[in-house]
Structures are given as structure tokens and as C-alpha cells.
Amino acid sequence: MKKILTVFFLACLSCVAMAQDKDNVIDEIVWVVGDDAILRSDVEARRLFMQNEGQRLDGDPYCAIPEQMAIQKLYLNQAKIDSIEASESQVIQQADQWINWAINQIGSREKLEEYYGKKVSQIRDEQKEQFREQQIVSEMQRNLIGEIKLTPSEIRKFYNQLAKDSLPTIPTTVEVQIITFEPKIPFDVTDAIKARLRDFTEQINSGKMEFSTLARLYSEDPASAPRGGEMGFMSKTDLVPEFANVAFNLSDPKRVSQVVQTEYGYHIIQLIEKRGNRINCRHILLRPKVSEKELTEATVRMDSLYTDLKADKFSFEEAATFVSYDKDTRNNKGLMVNQNHEGNNYGTPKFEMQELPQEVGKIVYDMQVGDISKPFTMITDKQKEVVAIVKLKSRTEQHKANLSDDFQAMKNLVEQRKREELLDEWIKKKQKSTYVRIAEGWRNCDFKYPGWVKE
Structure with a gap:
């Protein structure tokens, strides 16, 4: 994954350079949907990301990708009209979780900033915007679809109309x-672990060692140890109760908690920052050996x-x-x-x-x-x-699949088909009432929804 993220970062830089070299144009607008523009660099960045993630597209990516982006803008424009907004707390939580994941994959905050050429705060803001749009689109789709209610007879009818070779395969x-x-675990083993953690605390409080250094050397949490024990911003519900009760009562970043026992082992904790009802802290985990x-x-x-x-x-x-x-x-x-x-x-x-x-x-x-x-x-x-x-x-x-053993699976399949039909109908209708302009050289496509190009 580190390699993928590194390649993606370099690829993004390459696509900007390419846009600058082609006809001496820094960038260009390739689609306009309503009041929103889709840039060549946006399409190129999305293409390279999907390529590096192993995602495949049917057909020409320079046709399929801008069409996907245009559909998203239809949803976002309708969401503005319907006053649909994202939950800011959920957006922040998702962005923080993504930052924690990215730092864990790359190895440190510094490397993440180096790869993206931006401060972590800037990367977080960009991720927040992406998650905000995703959440709004999902909520807009739910509003458009509403609650799908199917009768057993509808499901049986759908099943009977399917060709036998079209029936889904249900795995074992x-x-x-x-x-x-x-x-x-003998008491002498747990007592030795507690004594070792108390020794770490003394070294940290006396200034002999940094908490992050000891975490990298000795913590048995593979996710946080490479980051000096840093866990990233989390809420109380993200943590086991014993850990959360101690962590959220910390107030001095220079001090270290007492030894905390959880189902994962034994910890000491150090506060980094509190932000509303979320906390970022470091910890060192030691586990008793059997x-x-x-x-x-x-x-x-x-x-x-x-x-x-x-x-x-x-x-x-x-x-x-x-x-x-x-x-x-x-x-x-x-x-x-x-x-x-x-x-x-x-x-x-x-x-x-x-x-x-x-x-x-x-x-x-x-x-x-x-x-x-x-x-x-x-x-x-x-x-x-x-x-x-x-x-x-x-x-x-x-x-x-058969109805007697897999009724729920067939019900899920019919519901999914219904959702797709309803959304397809809405997109086709919305195309007719939305201003769309596609630049020359980007129109000759076999679009999923042909209504983009208006004669």
C-alpha cells in the first residue's frame, strides 16, 4: 500500500506537469454541469488513482470518468435545492480515520506531507470535502429512492423471469x-509487565526518553508503534471503556497515565491533543506472553x-x-x-x-x-x-440461487435492481433540465446516459 500511495502521489504530480506541457495550457475545462466545471486535471487524477488501485473501467476512461463526475454533480446540485447537508461530525470522523490510516500505511506524518507536498491539515481539509460530497450524494440517493417495499410475489416473479444461467451463484x-x-497468566508475568511500564513512565517523566521513542522500540501495537504510539483522533466509542476512561481524563500532555489493563493487554497513555469530543493520544502496549x-x-x-x-x-x-x-x-x-x-x-x-x-x-x-x-x-x-x-x-x-434456500439473497438482488432503475430514471430526467457543455474532443463517447450531448 505504501508503494501504491507513493506512485499515486508521483502520478498526480506527473498529470499536472502533463497538463502544463500540452499546448502550454496549465489546465482546461472539459465539462460544465450546471454551474460546476470539471477540469482535465480532475479527470487525469481520478484515472491515475483508479489505475493504481487496480480499479477497472469499461470503455474509454476519458469518457467514463467525466461522466461519473458529472452524475455526482447532478446529485450535489439537487442536494443544494433540497437543502441536504452532511453531518459535520461524521465528516470530521471519516477524515480523521483516513488520515490515521494513511499515516499508518506510509509510516509517519512527515512522510505523508512529503508525498502530498502539503501539510496534514491541508490534506485533512481536502479529505473532508471528499467525504462531505460522498455523504451528501448518498443521502440524496436515499431520498430519491425512498423505502422499497417488495411483496413475496414480486420476488417470485423476478426469479421466474430470470434465465437459469443468469441466476447468481451462492458460495459455500x-x-x-x-x-x-x-x-x-501467572501473577509474576503481569507484575513484571506493570513494572516495565512504570519504568518507562519514570524515564519519560524524568526526560531521559521520549514517549514516542519508547513506543517505537517496545510497543506491541503494530498499528501505532511505527508512529511513536500515536493513535490519531478518536471518540470514546472508538476505544474500549477502560482505555477511554483514563485517556479522556488526561489533561497534561507532559504527564503519563497510570498502567491501564484492557482486553488487549497493559498500556500507558500520553495525551497529545483534545478536539471537542475526540482525542489524540499515544500509548505503549505490552501483552503477557503465554x-x-x-x-x-x-x-x-x-x-x-x-x-x-x-x-x-x-x-x-x-x-x-x-x-x-x-x-x-x-x-x-x-x-x-x-x-x-x-x-x-x-x-x-x-x-x-x-x-x-x-x-x-x-x-x-x-x-x-x-x-x-x-x-x-x-x-x-x-x-x-x-x-x-x-x-x-x-x-x-x-x-x-433458489427461492427456498436463498429468498433473502433474491430479495436483496431485486431491491438493488429497483434502486438502480429509480436512479437511472432520475438521472435521465435531470439531464434534460440541466445545462451541460462538453468540450470538443470529449464528446465522441459511448456514454452510459446519451442525454449529455444535446443537439
Whole structure:
């Protein structure tokens, strides 16, 4: 990703130079939509960005890209008329998150400024404008579409009209239950970590070492350590409660917090800046290491549980409820929930194989429905080493969509088609009432919406 961003930055500089060299024109207006202009440099920058990101366009990019930009301007112009505005707090949050991500990818604030040739504050302002426009366009589209209500008969009609070779393929999905056990960490190990963090605090407070230097050398948070422990601006809800309660009570950037324990490990925190209800701070994270002795003991205990489960002394669901350390699944009888499944904001118990944690996926791949695995070790999303047992609750093999098994998937497909139809109709109608001018040399295109060029 660092290479992509570097190439993109250099490419942007190249496109400006190209615009300056061609016919000695610094830039030129290639489209006008309403009162807004689309510049050659805007199109070129978008093309290079998409190219470097591996995004493909159907047809000529010098036709498709300005058309995409023109459509966005139609939405933005209508949003002005309808007084639709973006949520400033959400825009700021998105821009801050993007800046944090970009710094993490490139390595430092200084390198980010070097790549873009601008101060971080200027880059943030540009990102805010992009996110603001994206949010306004999305809200405008939601207003235009409204709530789509479909009856089961409409979905069946749509399904019956589709040619069999046009039916979407539903990939193999599984439902998995899990029980985890965390090896016990001896007190002497946690006491040693706390003592080490207190020693870091003394070095920082005495001026012997900078917090950022110690974070780069010793912090076990791979995301923030390369940035000297800097986490970027976050709200309370972005942080685990134990961390947030301490961080948001800090007031002196020169002081360091007491040692804080969270589910990720042990931290010390230093304030950088407060901005409204958001905070930017540094932290150093140290995690207790599980010894072979504790890991072996945990495995033996889970072996015993596995034997009892196979002997039907109690059900997997009962064991998950009363034994498992995994708080995210314990109250759900061990059933794992896929929070990242595309098109489902509330999570689903169904996972495609590549969506499962890697260690779980390897085990589940060869299991039959109802099988219970032997204990295995895995690293959780909190970076803790645990011993786990899984049960394959269900498996649905890859197949062509059908109404009995995939009604929700078909419903989502019909809703998406309806959205596209409504937006297509609106764009065609809006074209007729909007002033559009396309420069010579940019008109000879096979546009998706031919109404741009008016005779």
C-alpha cells in the first residue's frame, strides 16, 4: 500500500506537469454541469488513482470518468435545492480515520506531507470535502429512492423471469460454534509487565526518553508503534471503556497515565491533543506472553472437555454458555457471528470460508455437519493466544440461487435492481433540465446516459 500511495502521489504530480506541457495550457475545462466545471486535471487524477488501485473501467476512461463526475454533480446540485447537508461530525470522523490510516500505511506524518507536498491539515481539509460530497450524494440517493417495499410475489416473479444461467451463484457458507479457553497468566508475568511500564513512565517523566521513542522500540501495537504510539483522533466509542476512561481524563500532555489493563493487554497513555469530543493520544502496549506450560495445561483441560462432549455428558451449547471465555459468543450458545458480511449491517451467522479466522477455517474445511474438532490453538482478534474447540453447525454448498434456500439473497438482488432503475430514471430526467457543455474532443463517447450531448 505504501508503494501504491507513493506512485499515486508521483502520478498526480506527473498529470499536472502533463497538463502544463500540452499546448502550454496549465489546465482546461472539459465539462460544465450546471454551474460546476470539471477540469482535465480532475479527470487525469481520478484515472491515475483508479489505475493504481487496480480499479477497472469499461470503455474509454476519458469518457467514463467525466461522466461519473458529472452524475455526482447532478446529485450535489439537487442536494443544494433540497437543502441536504452532511453531518459535520461524521465528516470530521471519516477524515480523521483516513488520515490515521494513511499515516499508518506510509509510516509517519512527515512522510505523508512529503508525498502530498502539503501539510496534514491541508490534506485533512481536502479529505473532508471528499467525504462531505460522498455523504451528501448518498443521502440524496436515499431520498430519491425512498423505502422499497417488495411483496413475496414480486420476488417470485423476478426469479421466474430470470434465465437459469443468469441466476447468481451462492458460495459455500457455514455456521460455526466455538468454545475458547484462555491459558492462565501467572501473577509474576503481569507484575513484571506493570513494572516495565512504570519504568518507562519514570524515564519519560524524568526526560531521559521520549514517549514516542519508547513506543517505537517496545510497543506491541503494530498499528501505532511505527508512529511513536500515536493513535490519531478518536471518540470514546472508538476505544474500549477502560482505555477511554483514563485517556479522556488526561489533561497534561507532559504527564503519563497510570498502567491501564484492557482486553488487549497493559498500556500507558500520553495525551497529545483534545478536539471537542475526540482525542489524540499515544500509548505503549505490552501483552503477557503465554508460556508452554500454561498452554499445555489449557490444552489438557480442553482435551477433557472434548472427551465429555463426544460422550454426550452435556451439549456443546451448554458448554459454550458456561465454560467458554469468548464473551462475543458465550451468550449465543457459542454461535459465531459474521459482522463483516457485505450487505448485512447486523451480522449473520453464515460465513464464507475466507471470512472465518484463518485457524478456524483450516479446521472447519474438512469437517462434516455436527462434527466437533479436537482442541487447537488460535490467535483472537484481540491478539490473545487461546485454545479452542469448534462445532460445524451447518454447511450450505455452493449452488445457483433458489427461492427456498436463498429468498433473502433474491430479495436483496431485486431491491438493488429497483434502486438502480429509480436512479437511472432520475438521472435521465435531470439531464434534460440541466445545462451541460462538453468540450470538443470529449464528446465522441459511448456514454452510459446519451442525454449529455444535446443537439
